[in-house]
Amino acid sequence: MRYSKFVAGITLATFSGLASAGLVIDSINVEMVSTSFSARNMAESNEENYAAALNAFQSSEGAVCSEDLQALEDVSYRGTCGGGKRNYGALYTITGSLTGGAEFQFGLDWGRGGFTSADSTDAAVDYFNEDIWWSKNWNNSDVKSYVLADTGDFSLTLLGFEGCCDGINSAQYRTWKTPQISLFSQGGPQVPVGNTSEWATLEVNAVPVPGSLPLMAVGALILWRRRQS
Known part of the structure; x- marks a missing residue:
């Protein structure tokens, strides 16, 4: 007994x-390819623009470099795949599971625009029709946020394009146990105040x-x- x-x-x-x-990250993969495609000034819906940009990325004539990352921190085309400093696209795929809620922040160098998207229910496709450069400063206005809540298993993707300078891409997150009632409003993502964890680097932390x-x-x-x- x-x-x-x-x-x-x-x-x-x-x-x-x-x-x-709370948040378990199973994998972080990045695919990078040489391409001159620009995601700026696309005129359709966010979902249609994302589909067109993804098709352009996948049909590029350049060789695709694919790497599994332990963490999304200080990632660049040259440093990760040995590419040049100009004209490339990057597709990040983050898989995991979530109980409660999580806010992700992405520090990106995407001079030719890009997208964030998730496969969970009610998740939005965010389209960035701008020259993004966060200057390695989490307080920079170019830092992009994405919120998920009570999703179970999820896959989160980032697709962006850069024409110059091969800057550093990083991500961090914080979590809370109580799910949100509303994910998005006209004012942007709604995050509980005073009920969140500290910001931490987004890294693989899968458990058995x-x-x-x-x-x-x-x-x-x-x-x-x-x-x-």
Whole structure:
């Protein structure tokens, strides 16, 4: 009986850790390609503009460089893929799961505009028809925010184009446990005040999947019994 209680306690504690994780990032991938395409001054809806820009990225004649990142921090075309400093496109795909809410901030160098989008319910496609350069300063007005709430599994994408200078791209996030009632309004993303975590670098932090929990419990039991003998 002592053994079963011990295993149950381990399993419950592990499940509790998963339940309170908030934001879990499974992967961050970036694809980069040489292209002169510009996403500026596109005239259709945000969704149609995004689809057209993604098609232009995917149909580019340049070779695509794909890299899995541990963190979205100080990423550049030259530093990540060995490309030049001009005329490239970048597609970031971030996958994970979320319980509660999270606000992402993106520091970008996209002189030819770009987009952020997610596959979760009610998520918006944000279109940036401007020359973006955050100057490595999180207080810069060019820093872009994106909010998700109570989504479960999600995939978040960033697609942007740069014509000059190959600047640094980074991301950070903060979370809260209470989901938002309204994701977006005319005033922009609605984020609870005084109920958020500290800003942190966006990085892969996946935890063991639930299927591995029984093995973890058995391993802990074996170790405990050895210590008792």
